[in-house]
Amino acid sequence: MSDADDVPVDDGRHVHRIRAHGHEHVSGEHQSTVELTSDDWLTPAGDCIVGIEADTTPADFDQTFVSACQSADATITAEFTVQTNDGTLTDTIRARGDPELTFEGDRSLVGRTSDYVDDRTVFVDADGAATDLDQDLIDALADGAELTLTLTVEPGAN
Structure with missing residues (x-):
């Protein structure tokens, strides 16, 4: 991870970029989660996974970023961006942080519409999942496009 990948912004926000690749089995059908994995493969059963070979897992995040996400009042914005021959495709999911987030997962990162937390979870109570x-964008990822996930955390009062 380079310093440019985890950047505190003057207004207190923190920004982290994760790069990954699409895969022919990306379907974006899961209704409650969205996931990136560091694995270099994907089966059709992984309908929440939208990117493989992610260059960052939760265990790699800077502690200041993690601390910002551990506020229940933190707002986390996940911006998914894909470059295609026809232009840039972008979609956004908004969520919140949680004191229970550990950022200990070393294989994949997951955003959830629920408040369930495990070592892979990077945001909860999201307003969307893979299916949304x-x-x-999903079609481009199924064709193998490169994905940039930009996570922006606006810390809460805690």
């Missing part, structure tokens, strides 16, 4: 992402 723009279908053109």
Whole structure:
């Protein structure tokens, strides 16, 4: 991870970028989670996974970023961006942080519409999941496009 990947912004926000690749089995059908994995493979059963070979897992995040996410009042914005021959495709999911987030997962990162937390969870109570992402973006990922996930945390009062 380079320093440019975890950047505190002057207004107190923290920004982290994760890069991954699409795969032919990306379907974006899961209704409650969205996931990136560091694995270099994907089966059709992984309907929440939208990117493989992620260059960052939760265990790699800077502690200041993790601390910002551990506020129940933190707002986390997940922006999914894909470059195609026809232009840039972007979609956004908004969620919140949670004091129970550990950022200990070393294989994959997961965003959830529920408040369930495990070592892979990076945000909860999201307003969308894999199934809610723009279908053109999902199609581009199924064609193997590169994905940039930009996580922006606006810390809460805690």
